[in-house]
Amino acid sequence: MQVIAIAYLVFLAAPVLLLLLGSFGETWSNTLLPAGFTGRWYEEVASDPSFRRAFFTSLQIVGVTCVLNMLIGFPLAYAIQAGARGGVRFAARLVTLMPVAVPELVLAFGFILVFSSDALPWLGSFWLLAAGHLVLTLPYTVTALVADMEQLRLDEYEHAAATLGASFAARLSDVTLPLLRTSLISSMLTVAALSIGEFQLSNLVAGFLSRTYPVVLLQAFYGATGFACAATVVLLILAALASITSSTTAQIGAFEQKKPQ
Amino acid sequence: MTLRYDAVSYTYPGTSIGVFDVSLEIGRGELLAIIGASGSGKSTLLKLLAGFVKPANGRILIDGKDVGELLPEKRKLGVVFQNYALFPHMRLWENVGYALKVRGIGKAERRALAVEMLARVGMGARADDLPGMLSGGQQQRVALARALVFEPRGLLLDEPLSALDAGLRVEMRDEILRVQRSAGIATLLVTHDQEEALSIGDKVAVMHEGRLVQIGTPRDLYETPVNAYVAAFVGQSNLWPGKVTGTGRIDTEIGALACDTKGKSNGEAVIAFVRPERVQPTSPSAVAEPGHFSGTIEADRYLGPIRRIDLAVPGGRIRLETHLRGPVTSVEIPPDAIRLLPVS
Numbered sequence: 298m299q300v301i302a303i304a305y306l307v308f309l310a311a312p313v314l315l316l317l318l319g320s321f322g323e324t325w326s327n328t329l330l331p332a333g334f335t336g337r338w339y340e341e342v343a344s345d346p347s348f349r350r351a352f353f354t355s356l357q358i359v360g361v362t363c364v365l366n367m368l369i370g371f372p373l374a375y376a377i378q379a380g381a382r383g384g385v386r387f388a389a390r391l392v393t394l395m396p397v398a399v400p401e402l403v404l405a406f407g408f409i410l411v412f413s414s415d416a417l418p419w420l421g422s423f424w425l426l427a428a429g430h431l432v433l434t435l436p437y438t439v440t441a442l443v444a445d446m447e448q449l450r451l452d453e454y455e456h457a458a459a460t461l462g463a464s465f466a467a468r469l470s471d472v473t474l475p476l477l478r479t480s481l482i483s484s485m486l487t488v489a490a491l492s493i494g495e496f497q498l499s500n501l502v503a504g505f506l507s508r509t510y511p512v513v514l515l516q517a518f519y520g521a522t523g524f525a526c527a528a529t530v531v532l533l534i535l536a537a538l539a540s541i542t543s544s545t546t547a548q549i550g551a552f553e554q555k556k557p558q
Numbered sequence: 559m560t561l562r563y564d565a566v567s568y569t570y571p572g573t574s575i576g577v578f579d580v581s582l583e584i585g586r587g588e589l590l591a592i593i594g595a596s597g598s599g600k601s602t603l604l605k606l607l608a609g610f611v612k613p614a615n616g617r618i619l620i621d622g623k624d625v626g627e628l629l630p631e632k633r634k635l636g637v638v639f640q641n642y643a644l645f646p647h648m649r650l651w652e653n654v655g656y657a658l659k660v661r662g663i664g665k666a667e668r669r670a671l672a673v674e675m676l677a678r679v680g681m682g683a684r685a686d687d688l689p690g691m692l693s694g695g696q697q698q699r700v701a702l703a704r705a706l707v708f709e710p711r712g713l714l715l716d717e718p719l720s721a722l723d724a725g726l727r728v729e730m731r732d733e734i735l736r737v738q739r740s741a742g743i744a745t746l747l748v749t750h751d752q753e754e755a756l757s758i759g760d761k762v763a764v765m766h767e768g769r770l771v772q773i774g775t776p777r778d779l780y781e782t783p784v785n786a787y788v789a790a791f792v793g794q795s796n797l798w799p800g801k802v803t804g805t806g807r808i809d810t811e812i813g814a815l816a817c818d819t820k821g822k823s824n825g826e827a828v829i830a831f832v833r834p835e836r837v838q839p840t841s842p843s844a845v846a847e848p849g850h851f852s853g854t855i856e857a858d859r860y861l862g863p864i865r866r867i868d869l870a871v872p873g874g875r876i877r878l879e880t881h882l883r884g885p886v887t888s889v890e891i892p893p894d895a896i897r898l899l900p901v902s
Contacts, residue, residue, distance in 0.1 A: 450641070450643075453639060453641065453643045454643050454645060456608075456610060456630070456637075456639070456643070457637065457639055457643035457644075457645075458645075458656070459609075459629070459630040459631045460608055460630050460631070460633070460635060460636065460637040460705075460714075461631075461656050461657035461660065461704070461708070462631050462632075462634070462657050462660045462661060462708065463631055463656070463660045464631055464660070467660050471645075471656070471659075471660075472645060475647045476645075476646070476647060
């Protein structure tokens with residue numbers, strides 16, 4: 298058992314380790330490991346205008362996707378949790394979860410069909426790309442929030458606050474949002490991690506000037522191996538950072554919720 | 559300050575359960591306990607009064623004013639929830655003071671009033687703790703303080719003791735009664751625990767399948783239940799189907815009984831109802847007379863002060879409660895212990 302587990306871990310980690318090694322190697326062709334040591338590939342990635350632009354586009358897309366998820370996902374989850382019963386609840390869930398079931402490629406082709414028409418000529422624009430990322434990440438936000446709302450018994454706290462005389466706005470700011478704080482932060486970081494690494498949809502929908510980092514990254518593999526490795530490591534670090542913060546926040550949140558019991 | 563249901567009906571969407579044509583009134587300072595099995599509609603009555611659901615028919619009146627369209631936050635009713643629902647992120651004084659905060663009372667005054675209220679339920683020293691640090695009983699006290707601090711027009715208690723251990727439950731029951739009495743507030747208590755209802759309710763209402771079956775003092779309910787359902791639900795009971803065979807005489811599955819048959823006609827089907835403590839063990843001599851039975855003990859439960867015995871007799875079983883320690887083989891059911899209930 299142990300041997301299999303270790304072998305599997307090595308298999309998982311090997312590409313990442315090789316990427317790291319490759320990003321610091323001077324030359325790497327037709328050998329098992331790269332030769333020499335240099336930091337210049339990172340310098341080159343940092344000074345490459347298309348990579349710089351893509352890097353900042355990616356950050357912008359991530360930011361906008363997070364904000365939109367908060368603005369749309371939170372009210373949607375709240376409405377599903379508070380109001381929807383039976384059939385309506387099921388339908389709302391189905392619609393929000395649909396993008397997970399539909400292959401991204403299909404979604405992207407849909408976008409191309411609809412938004413390359415004369416009536417809606419938005420293909421290649423920044424906002425359409427952000428909208429695409431929103432569609433892809435919203436299911437995660439809504440599912441996580443609805444589950445947390447139910448687990449927290451949010452409706453009970455809201456009923457309690459209402460009987461004490463709190464208006465809807467007061468309940469939202471004094472009870473609902475503080476109780477959901479960690480849940481909201483953790484789902485936003487999950488959204489960030491997903492959005493940073495998204496390739497399929499971005500590759501088809503992004504315009505030349507609104508290409509995200511993973512889309513530009515594909516170009517790197519036509520050039521020097523070290524450069525490609527360094528560019529990939531940058532993305533890896535970004536994505537890992539978002540995932541790790543997300544799971545830590547979620548754990549802290551779970552711990553804080555367990556404590557009062 | 560009175561709370562009143564006037565012919566109130568409500569059905570949950572897409573189901574046939576709810577409450578139907580319920581009318582009852584809770585006077586100032588009065589504690590009305592509502593009991594019933596799960597799904598009997600007792601919690602629905604509380605939700606209707608609190609404003610979480612709106613009646614389909616009928617009116618809900620607080621101090622004589624119809625509040626049917628009023629949102630929960632406008633009703634000024636204190637509610638204690640089954641799981642207390644104390645806000646986990648607020649300190650105890652903030653929890654208790656929350657109703658004052660939304661009424662625009664400043665922080666210093668709010669804190670002073672909240673701490674004073676906490677002291678009234680014996681939690682004054684814990685004002686700066688978070689709810690998570692409290693035991694169930696302590697959370698219960700804080701929830702009670704929170705529900706009363708804004709001088710509500712009525713107090714609603716939703717199964718307030720069901721999450722506590724048996725010993726603590728009795729203690730908190732007295733505590734609730736003490737606080738309720740000192741506040742002099744109309745109170746609705748929803749519970750499935752009939753002992754709790756009988757011990758602290760000024761009046762008790764029994765709900766069954768969404769309808770109000772009987773309302774009365776605990777004594778009325780125990781001694782003169784209107785039908786076999788109430789008799790069986792409130793306390794222990796013997797219920798034997800039978801038929802009136804003559805003046806002062808009925809025939810049941812366990813044999814003939816002598817009792818008052820006033821208002822019943824000859825041959826009418828009835829249910830004979832006897833509380834187990836009214837069945838008296840006797841010496842086995844007078845067996846031939848009506849109301850005298852001999853049998854063998856089927857179950858003998860030792861409950862401390864009394865024993866609850868099931869005596870198997872030809873045709874059925876007699877449940878009795880006695881403080882006698884010796885063997886029991888014969889019993890007598892005195893005529894005045896028997897009440898005749900209608901067959902439903």
